[in-house]
Amino acid sequence: NAGVTQTPKFQVLKTGQSMTLQCAQDMNHNSMYWYRQDPGMGLRLIYYSASEGTTDKGEVPNGYNVSRLNKREFSLRLESAAPSQTSVYFCASSVTGISYNEQFFGPGTRLTVL
């Protein structure tokens, strides 16, 4: 099992450009998440999807959109990138239920917006 995979690993954008970050998991998890990690800020939730067909805003959703394509895939889109979106982006997945709520993370996408 590959676990959680993310593409691309690195990306440099110019202000105003758009891009989509891809995430896939092969653990049959119901829930998927997008976080950003910045120095001094910790991991902050952007959007999450509790199950296929649903998405909800997290702590920092402005400037982002998401799509839960199917049970395996959850993408994050930046429509018009800004320098403030320079960060490391992590996708995660988990089982939804009373227990087994630990989230499993992908390797991250390092994004720089110039």
Next chain:
Amino acid sequence: EDQVTQSPEALRLQEGESSSLNCSYTVSGLRGLFWYRQDPGKGPEFLFTLYSAGEEKEKERLKATLTKKESFLHITAPKPEDSATYLCAVQAWEETSGSRLTFGEGTQLTVNP
């Protein structure tokens, strides 16, 4: 609003020198407290889940404990390969489904040989 505070921000130990990392939290109703390890350039790796005060879990040189206000990650006789950033996160009971976590900023641990 759920809050997680980790201390210290950074910790340097000599190999074999035991110590503890602290995670203080405020949450409306604790569903679970999670510890993760993160190596440079990689995603967080799950270590432990604690569900109720008094619970303890161990894995090799690591032992996590939980009270009603904080959690400790005890590191016994650490080795250089234990060097990493350790993250703490809490999950609150919510009516909606999903498993939203609130993370602390982490403690960067360096173990010198």
